[in-house]
Amino acid sequence: MTASFARWIAPARMPDCDLAAVRFMGGDGHDRYFQVACTEGPDLVARLDDKDRLVETIACQDASAIGDGCLAEPSPAHRTQ
Numbered sequence: 776m777t778a779s780f781a782r783w784i785a786p787a788r789m790p791d792c793d794l795a796a797v798r799f800m801g802g803d804g805h806d807r808y809f810q811v812a813c814t815e816g817p818d819l820v821a822r823l824d825d826k827d828r829l830v831e832t833i834a835c836q837d838a839s840a841i842g843d844g845c846l847a848e849p850s851p852a853h854r855t856q
Contacts, residue, residue: 800842806823
């Protein structure tokens with residue numbers, strides 16, 4: 776999933792994030808939400824539209840109502856190798 780997610784976002788939209796892991800949090804038919812872990816800095820939530828375009832990023836502390844919120848650590852299965 777991490778490799779696919781990296782293609783969905785343009786590096787210019789998240790220039791300070793060296794993608795380490797990604798976890799699907801849920802969606803509503805129009806948008807999908809992913810917890811994004813960067814190699815440095817805090818995790819964030821990326822909202823993608825139905826065309827896989829990055830719409831916004833949300834700080835994890837502001838995303839508790841999205842799916843099950845941010846987890847302390849995304850699943851190891853979603854970590855890059």
